[in-house]
Amino acid sequence: MEAEIKSLIEQQGKAFMDFKSRTDTEIKELGAALDEIAKKQNRPPAAGGSFHATHESKAALGRYVRTGDLPDTERKAWTEASDSAGVLVPEQIASAVMAVAKKYSPMREVCKVIQIQTTASKFTQPIIVDGSPSGWVGEVDDRPNTAAPSIEGITFPDAECYCNIPLSTWVDEDSQAADLVIQEIGKSFGRSEGSAFITGDGSKKPIGFLHGTPSADDDDTRAFGTLQYLLSGSATGLTSDALISLVYSLKPEYRMNGVWVMNASTIAAVRKLKNTSGDYIWSDSIAPGQPAMLLGYRVLEAANMPDIEAGALPIAFGDFASGYTILDRSMAMLRDPYSVKQYVQIYARKRVSGNVTDSCAIKLLKVGTA
Structure with a gap:
């Protein structure tokens, strides 16, 4: 009996050590997974994606708003705008602004959003209208050439949305300044886009899907580009x-x-x-x-x-x-502490366009x- 009890105790001890080993391994794997998630949150998002700005990027924005200065350690993410004064904001801040804009620009929730880097004044996207015809063949039959597909070009007009956000010179915390800028620019851009993506006429703004004259003709007879x-x-x-x-x-x-x-x-x-x-x-x-x-x-x-x-x-x-496709380009900001003495004005602009595809x-x- 004593031997059996001893054996049972040894078995329980071994089982406990196995359980502890497995638990330690799982905890390490979970910790590694959380570390990987944290690393990904500091990376730029994929096209069309967005996430909250990191503490470091918001702090940099706040310092720029309050002082106009960017430490050397942060200049790698904030670059001088090539076509005007000011700075191009990093993708994390731009994504945070557009996350706010989405509340006021609901079409962003359902339309395709593409981020492009081209500086061309107009962007043209080729669209295959009717596809390339196909055929059926046997295993060793010849494969004759098929007719070329019909291609149309969709032109996205060059359009720029801008706003001027006044802030009190008494704003004294980086986080407060950054949050105010992100919220107010997001609201301003979102309200402008919310209208343009629906009714915009393409003159210095996107072409809305309600612009133009729709037709009662069906898909087989209606002109390309007409709803x-x-x-x-x-x-x-x-x-x-x-x-x-x-x-x-x-x-x-x-x-x-x-x-x-x-x-x-x-x-x-x-x-x-x-x-x-x-x-x-x-x-x-x-x-x-x-x-x-x-x-x-x-x-x-x-x-x-x-x-x-x-x-x-x-x-x-x-x-x-x-x-419907929305094209997003880079966002730039310019700090203006001179025009109105009691305010620091943040002039923000973003090139954005859209059209029916x-x-x-x-x-x-x-x-x-x-």
């Missing part, structure tokens, strides 16, 4: 049947990523629509942080969409990641005129 509209089904308002038709006017490859875009007053009207069974077609969010759904698709509120009125285009539906991916609902 299609469907009538609302009522001379004065909207109908649930028209919304259903709008969904299925999109090809299935676009429909699977479909998003509704409308303003608050239109949302209020749509929430009251019912189907033939008397049920509301709107579905409220079933979980915190989740968007409301209309006919099974997400609804994005955009304040700059038109109201419901005769001849207006109050609703858009489509795959905006395929249909696939006119089959977005559809519009038009209110009747009679």
